[in-house]
Amino acid sequence: MAEQVGARRTIWIGVAALAIVALVLLLWPGREPSKPTSPVVGSASTSGAPAVATADKVVAPTPFTAAPDGSAPEPPKTIWQLRLNRAQQTLDKYLESTRYPPHSRPISEMPDLQTTERRVEKQLGFRKKNGTKRGDLRLNLTQSSQRIIADETLRMTIACVSGKGIEPSTVLSARSEELPSRGQTQTPIAFVDDGSHGDEKAGDQVWTALFQPATSAQFNGYNGDVQVPVEIRCSGDEALTYFNFFYTANVPARFTGKVREAVEKGSLALYLELEVKKAGWYKLDLRVDDANDTRLAFTSFDAELPVGLHEARFVLFGKLIVDYAAQPPFKLRDLDGYRFVADTSPDREYLKPTAGPIYTTKTYPAGTFSDAEWTSEEKDRNVAEFTKDVKEAKEKVADEQSGKIPKEYPPSSAPPK
Amino acid sequence: MKRVLAAALSTLAAASVFAFAPEAGATNYSLWIHGRNTSGLGAQGNYADFAYWGPSSYSAGVNKKSVNWGGVDRISPSNYRVRDALDCFCTGSNWCYIAAHSAGDAQIGYTLAMYGGSSRYKKNAVANSSGVCGNVDGTTQVGWNIKWIDVAAGAGGGSELADAGEWFVSDNLTADLVTTTTRALYNHNTTRSKWLYRFAGASGTLYSGLLPGQDDEVVSYHAAGGVSGTSGGSFCNPGDWFCDGDLYTGSNGTSSGRPLWSYQTVDFRDDGESYNHYTNGSWGGIVGKVRADMVTYAY
Numbered sequence: 001m002a003e004q005v006g007a008r009r010t011i012w013i014g015v016a017a018l019a020i021v022a023l024v025l026l027l028w029p030g031r032e033p034s035k036p037t038s039p040v041v042g043s044a045s046t047s048g049a050p051a052v053a054t055a056d057k058v059v060a061p062t063p064f065t066a067a068p069d070g071s072a073p074e075p076p077k078t079i080w081q082l083r084l085n086r087a088q089q090t091l092d093k094y095l096e097s098t099r100y101p102p103h104s105r106p107i108s109e110m111p112d113l114q115t116t117e118r119r120v121e122k123q124l125g126f127r128k129k130n131g132t133k134r135g136d137l138r139l140n141l142t143q144s145s146q147r148i149i150a151d152e153t154l155r156m157t158i159a160c161v162s163g164k165g166i167e168p169s170t171v172l173s174a175r176s177e178e179l180p181s182r183g184q185t186q187t188p189i190a191f192v193d194d195g196s197h198g199d200e201k202a203g204d205q206v207w208t209a210l211f212q213p214a215t216s217a218q219f220n221g222y223n224g225d226v227q228v229p230v231e232i233r234c235s236g237d238e239a240l241t242y243f244n245f246f247y248t249a250n251v252p253a254r255f256t257g258k259v260r261e262a263v264e265k266g267s268l269a270l271y272l273e274l275e276v277k278k279a280g281w282y283k284l285d286l287r288v289d290d291a292n293d294t295r296l297a298f299t300s301f302d303a304e305l306p307v308g309l310h311e312a313r314f315v316l317f318g319k320l321i322v323d324y325a326a327q328p329p330f331k332l333r334d335l336d337g338y339r340f341v342a343d344t345s346p347d348r349e350y351l352k353p354t355a356g357p358i359y360t361t362k363t364y365p366a367g368t369f370s371d372a373e374w375t376s377e378e379k380d381r382n383v384a385e386f387t388k389d390v391k392e393a394k395e396k397v398a399d400e401q402s403g404k405i406p407k408e409y410p411p412s413s414a415p416p417k
Numbered sequence: 418m419k420r421v422l423a424a425a426l427s428t429l430a431a432a433s434v435f436a437f438a439p440e441a442g443a444t445n446y447s448l449w450i451h452g453r454n455t456s457g458l459g460a461q462g463n464y465a466d467f468a469y470w471g472p473s474s475y476s477a478g479v480n481k482k483s484v485n486w487g488g489v490d491r492i493s494p495s496n497y498r499v500r501d502a503l504d505c506f507c508t509g510s511n512w513c514y515i516a517a518h519s520a521g522d523a524q525i526g527y528t529l530a531m532y533g534g535s536s537r538y539k540k541n542a543v544a545n546s547s548g549v550c551g552n553v554d555g556t557t558q559v560g561w562n563i564k565w566i567d568v569a570a571g572a573g574g575g576s577e578l579a580d581a582g583e584w585f586v587s588d589n590l591t592a593d594l595v596t597t598t599t600r601a602l603y604n605h606n607t608t609r610s611k612w613l614y615r616f617a618g619a620s621g622t623l624y625s626g627l628l629p630g631q632d633d634e635v636v637s638y639h640a641a642g643g644v645s646g647t648s649g650g651s652f653c654n655p656g657d658w659f660c661d662g663d664l665y666t667g668s669n670g671t672s673s674g675r676p677l678w679s680y681q682t683v684d685f686r687d688d689g690e691s692y693n694h695y696t697n698g699s700w701g702g703i704v705g706k707v708r709a710d711m712v713t714y715a716y
Contacts, residue, residue: 079713086714090565090612097610097680102534110606111676112645120597122648125627127581133626146601146647179592225592242582244595283531285604302534340531345589347493378559382610385512385562410713 078400079408084393091386098382101374104267104317106324107287107298114295115287116336116353118146126160129231129240137162137234139241147246148226149352153212155198156243158191159205160234169234171207176218179225187216189228207232213247222249224346248350252278252339253305255351259332259359260311266318266370268361270299270332271311278349279306284337286314286358290326301337318369328368332358443510444542447478447715448502452519452572453590454488461485461498462548464505471700477708478514478715482506485548488520489588492527492602498548499524500532505550507561509539514715515566516707519635519694520590522571522613523599529611530603533560566613567684569707570633570694574640574649575599581627596640596649605645605678614684614710617641617664618692618703619654630660631687633703635694638664641703643681644671654688684710
């Protein structure tokens with residue numbers, strides 16, 4: 001990271017020099033500034049009344065412009081040609097996506113939810129306590145997770161960085177505060193740089209803190225957002241920055257470890273047993289790999305559960321198995337989720353994630369699973385509407401081409417003056 | 418006096434809407450979901466009040482409706498306003514195009530992820546003074562009838578202005594706009610297979626010390642472009658050497674390999690650094706680009 005910042009500084013100097021040359025060329029006499037094109041909305045009328053956009057559709061085609069590579073310019077598209085493109089795209093993409101149901105998706109669709117890990121790394125500006133900024137400094141923050149549940153411990157690090165690399169710094173204070181009742185109760189948090197308490201290397205100016213909310217009376221029974229304001233001195237100035245995470249002290253349910261499976265309607269149903277302590281609406285996610293450890297599916301449970309021992313049903317959709325040539329036995333892993341409480345804040349109580357392997361299914365002979373696409377009233381309704389839109393747009397384009405209706409072009413959307 | 422007059426006009430406008438509102442039958446609507454709104458523009462539940470956006474006389478897609486959800490409370494407790502609007506105009510035989518600005522991105526994303534598969538009563542598109550419409554026949558459907566979503570300066574990935582405490586004193590919504598919080602608030606990849614067309618502005622300068630990469634003075638490209646991950650990042654226009662990577666147009670993510678959330682596409686990237694975040698009471702900034710898009714495609 002230090003090398004990266006140092007290299008950037010060198011680049012800055014070079015670019016500054018180039019910028020000066022460019023500025024001189026730009027201001028050289030005889031060079032006209034480029035003219036902005038007309039904005040979408042008309043200018044104020046002579047009566048002084050607010051301008052009204054009456055020209056959102058223009059009948060005259062926008063002028064052809066030469067392509068940058070000198071090839072023949074493309075003719076502008078009419079509004080109906082554009083609408084046809086989007087309607088066709090909407091239909092095609094919807095059909096492609098809805099081969100599988102919403103609750104059993106290819107895991108490739110979940111780039112940031114491949115596992116239960118929620119590690120955070122971010123680089124923030126150096127904001128002084130009086131609100132002014134130091135543009136030459138940044139604060140690098142990491143935290144082991146965005147959510148802390150029950151007895152889990154959060155690890156946080158902070159370092160001050162300039163163009164030269166990591167700068168000497170001192171953490172002046174840190175404390176935990178509930179949101180939104182900030183400041184009513186606080187627990188001091190110690191950041192160290194002495195190689196202890198989770199700190200990787202003494203004296204490297206990367207300050208570390210371990211914080212276990214469950215050990216603080218402040219968070220007894222707490223559920224909600226927590227922020228950790230940190231005051232840090234660096235290069236002669238003091239900055240105030242924040243770590244943020246969500247803490248659930250008491251989990252509403254737990255996975256007992258019991259799983260059963262059944263082939264149902266050409267798909268593999270997976271029943272995971274939960275001990276539910278609080279009844280409610282549960283939203284849970286489970287990942288599935290195939291026998292070759294190829295990541296395959298992201299399956300979801302989204303339903304009410306009463307108190308007691310109950311099974312949450314996940315589905316590994318048959319066509320997903322077939323299309324991806326996934327080999328059984330399937331490996332279930334990384335279960336997480338929460339009890340969802342609609343229309344309130346906080347809107348959830350997290351379960352403790354089960355990271356890593358959970359269960360391996362039986363093997364199944366070829367042909368066990370169906371390659372039939374997902375069907376539902378919802379899908380039929382959407383496909384019918386999108387198909388109608390494509391048909392209508394095609395007819396309009398044909399009417400334009402035959403001269404039956406005039407060709408209309410979209411408005412310019414040049415930036416405002 | 419001005420406030421009394423405004424209230425009277427607002428009431429009159431609302432009354433006129435209810436008096437002449439019956440828009441039944443198979444109809445398409447354009448729903449505009451606003452962002453953070455500390456000025457309190459737009460009466461909640463009044464779908465004709467476009468005070469947040471600009472003059473209501475402007476074209477902004479077929480049968481435009483303003484979804485006024487407040488803009489200061491946290492996403493979850495204020496989300497019912499969005500669901501009320503979707504129930505009103507996007508069920509039964511009616512269909513919707515959605516446009517969202519800033520925190521409106523988080524609102525529609527949250528709605529689709531949390532409630533997209535829920536059972537909804539089919540409504541008649543005639544709203545009462547609270548913005549709730551009557552049932553058509555007591556039957557239900559799964560989810561809403563949405564064609565696609567346009568997003569101007571989306572804050573579904575949060576804003577470092579919330580991270581840094583720039584907004585702390587003013588409203589509860591800020592707590593949800595912390596980058597790590599917004600990104601954990603809902604599964605951004607779950608849109609019920611509906612696409613989000615993203616429009617990202619880049620004319621920001623005021624907060625360049627706080628907002629990483631290209632920004633529009635409130636959100637950075639990582640949020641406006643729908644870049645996935647637990648936190649933001651520094652993404653820019655091509656040719657800028659001081660970022661983690663370029664934000665690509667389309668659905669290809671960034672040059673550094675960070676993908677977008679699924680069902681997102683960057684329809685407009687502000688290479689000219691011309692568009693900021695603010696509507697300025699006149700459909701301004703990057704909202705102007707989305708308005709033009711809605712005029713073209715929402716018919």
